[in-house]
Amino acid sequence: MERYPILFGRRELIEGNGFIAGVEIAGRALMSNEDGEYWVEGVNPGGFASKGAGPGEALAAFCVEFRLVLFDIAMDAADFSAFKAEVEKFFHATNQVALQEWEAAVTEVREGKITAEWLDKRPADSPLRVNVEQIHQPKAAHNQEGAAAIAA
Numbered sequence: 580m581e582r583y584p585i586l587f588g589r590r591e592l593i594e595g596n597g598f599i600a601g602v603e604i605a606g607r608a609l610m611s612n613e614d615g616e617y618w619v620e621g622v623n624p625g626g627f628a629s630k631g632a633g634p635g636e637a638l639a640a641f642c643v644e645f646r647l648v649l650f651d652i653a654m655d656a657a658d659f660s661a662f663k664a665e666v667e668k669f670f671h672a673t674n675q676v677a678l679q680e681w682e683a684a685v686t687e688v689r690e691g692k693i694t695a696e697w698l699d700k701r702p703a704d705s706p707l708r709v710n711v712e713q714i715h716q717p718k719a720a721h722n723q724e725g726a727a728a729i730a731a
Contacts, residue, residue: 582684583610583693584730585619585638586701591646592714595653595662599714602649602666605707607730609681610637621645622681623707625674634697638727663711670709685730703730 585608593600607622617637620628629644631637652669656662685703687693 581612581693582680582687583634583695583698584681584684584688584703585610585698585727586703586705586730587638587641587727589642589645591649592717593646593649593653593662595656596658598659598662599717600653600659600662600666601710601712601714603708603710603712604670605705606670606709607678607681607707608641609677609684610634611680620674620677622674622677624648624670625672625677626669634695659713663713666711667709681730688730699726699728701728701730705730 586605587608588603588605590601590603593602604624606624608619609622610617610619616630616632617634618628618630619637619641621641624645627641627644627648629637629640631640648669649666652665653662656665684693688700
């Protein structure tokens with residue numbers, strides 16, 4: 580089974596109960612190829628996964644699942660403060676099993692056993708972060724494209 584340690588970034592605009600929030604994260608995920616299907620499992624944030632026929636499809640589905648989790652949090656949050664607290668709690672909930680596999684996959688990348696020419700490379704110790712801000716003046720400048728890279 581091939582495993583790829585992924586570093587990913589996302590920025591989402593989420594509407595909640597009386598607020599609009601910008602959620603920006605730099606997180607980790609583990610992609611694996613199992614019998615021709617690609618799975619992507621969250622490490623930070625943990626607790627969700629997706630699959631696809633190929634790596635691009637699996638990563639796209641992972642981003643959709645991430646957004647759906649944010650939608651669920653927004654639905655339950657009474658206000659922006661509650662939303663922010665729950666998003667931060669979600670982000671910091673590390674999937675420990677996936678983290679161990681992610682770290683083993685980083686070693687395989689460093690040893691040249693795993694390559695992914697279709698991804699940029701970034702240092703595995705790149706900082707993780709979550710930033711949740713309330714948007715008071717929506718503007719096009721808030722729009723950002725997400726990115727993925729293999730951790731090396």
